[in-house]
Amino acid sequence: MRTLYQFPLSHYCEKARWLLDHKELDFTAHNLIPGIHRAFTQLKTGQNKLPILKDGDKWIADSTQIALYLDDTYPEHALLRSDAQLREKALEIDSMANELGLHVRRWGLALTLSISDEPIEIMIGEKGYLRQFEKFSKPILKSLISKNYQLDAEKVAESKKQMDIIINQLNQYLIKNDCRYFVGDRLGxxxxxxxxxxxxxxxxxxxxxxxxxxxxxxxxxxxxKNNFLSLPLGQYVQRIYATERNARVDWRGM
Structure with a gap:
């Protein structure tokens, strides 16, 4: 059985879950504790980030590397086109999206944590040691998140600017492809x-x-959010999730 090691809230882990779902591959989503996860990820892959996919005796870190591995190992329902130009364009857009994700995470977390502890609640989960000792774990996690993701006002403001730039670029890419898909005529x-x-x-x-x-x-x-939904890109994301995000595994993990 394949195992995806994840943080449930991470949109990079959502990307990895979707890649596996698109391939119609069975897997288990296994949650790791933020901060403590580093000992595990270093041991298995020599780096600190999630997602990590374990497939048999193979360990693959990074959502894009997982995509490349899946296409090489399980070619059905290809994520990348065989045409060299289309493949290059898809990887270029993927790289832009990965950069965008850093800024969305910082800006979104900063705003959400200023009014709610909901992200912390999801990270703690419904049971386990973090929930059992939530009086202590919640403030520790909140401090770790603020430090690790650099949620200071200056960084958050800069991320907002970068979000605007990349979203505009992606919006133009999409319009050039008639607002259906980014590359070719099907999901990738x-x-x-x-x-x-x-x-x-x-x-x-x-x-x-x-x-x-x-x-x-x-x-x-x-x-x-409302301004984003007024763009073709925002409407596209909404449409793709409604019509093509066929989740096979609960994002909450275990």
Whole structure:
């Protein structure tokens, strides 16, 4: 059985889950504890980041590397086209999406944590030591997140600027391809990467960022969300999730 080691809230882990789902491959999503995860990831892959896929005796780190591995090992439902130019374009868009994800994460977390501990609640999970000792684990996790993701005002403001730039570039890419898919005429790596990185901005149902209408959200976030939905790119992300995100495994993991 394949195992995907993840943080449930991570949009890079959402990307990896989607890649596996697109390939129609069975897997288990296994959650690691932020911070403590580093000893495990260093031991298995020599680096600190998630997602990590274990497939038999192979360990693959990084969502893009997972995509390349899956196409090489399981060629059915290809993520990248065989045409060299289309493949290069897809990898270029994937790289843009990966950079965008860093800024979406920083900006989104900063706004959300300023009014709610919901991200911390999801990270702690429903049971286990973190939940048992949540009085202590919640402030520690919040401090770790703020430090590791550099949620200071200057960094957050810069991420907002970079989000605007990359979203505009991706919006133009999409328009040039008639707003259907980023590369070619069907879903591929570029689409999955872009949609995964932008999903937190739309709080889509069935995703880790789903927001019950009773929850409070900042006015700044809501204004950005509404503006994003006015763009072809925002409407595209919403459409792709509604029509092509056929999740086979619960994002909450175990």
């Amino acid at each position: 790596l570029a689409d999955i990467a872009v949609c995964s990185m932008l999903a937190p901005l739309l709080e889509l149902n069935g995703t880790p960022w789903e927001n019950d209408t009773s929850e409070i959200q900042s006015e700044e976030f809501l204004a950005y």
